[in-house]
Amino acid sequence: MFVRRLLAFLIDAVPIALLVIAWFWFFQGFDVTVQQLQNAPQNSQYQLHYLQQFGDIRTLTAVLLLAYFVVFESSASQTTFGKKLMGLKVASEEGQRLTRVGALRRNLLKLVSLIPAGLLFIYALFNRERRFLHDRLTRSQTVRMR
Template sequence: MENYAGFWLRVVAYIIDAIIVGIVGFVIGMIFGVGAVSTGTDISDPTGGGNAVLQMISIAIGVAYFAGMESSSWQATVGKKALGLVVTDLNGQRISLGRAIGRYFGKILSALILLIGFIMVAFTERKQGLHDMIAGTLVLKGQPGMVATDPNVFN
């Protein structure tokens, strides 16, 4: 299906987002005098450096950025927006903040199982990762609000 965002397109969007979130984490870390704060984008260190406070800050940054942006009127993070992608529910509608938070925590699960949850995007019919399946979401090529009204999206 041409309207589903494929694996490599989503990887590029994620790289853009990881850079943005990494900068935010670094700035917040410097403010608190702890160096860089992991923001949940560093798969090699999902614990935020082992410190419980840093872990909570890392999760808060990740949820605020990813869930906040994907449930906003943009329906996308900056990386997805730059590539013309939107996150929708299975009917092409904007997702709620609760669903976006579930999707965020689903990404952590996707990473913990040797990234298989992300790799699934390359092999599933609707280009869904495990986190998309858990949350009932799709990542589509399109603009916010226009995806659900396009009759060609789900054909």
């Protein structure tokens, strides 16, 4: 199940991240920033500008992913595009659809789990149900679709 969940996440997240990077590359001057930094890697002004733009890319990607997951996981289908391809859906412990607030809590906790290099995901290896911490704390679960 872990591999299915990881693949579903990547199927959902990679296209969104690539779209954000493309937006910054073609419309926000990130290509110029990268070129300047490659030509003068010791220039602190170029380094700072790169880090600021990279931070903006990360923030926008996180916000879009959060919105995407909240909307789709709390929808009638209870699934994202990636989860659907992997035959998965998100439900409460009782098998019900998550509310928008419930899906928001779940996905905020998922983001928090990513911060320390994803180490909080290891929690799933040491509990009987193999549930991630964000699922346990929000009383949700990812299950196979029938």
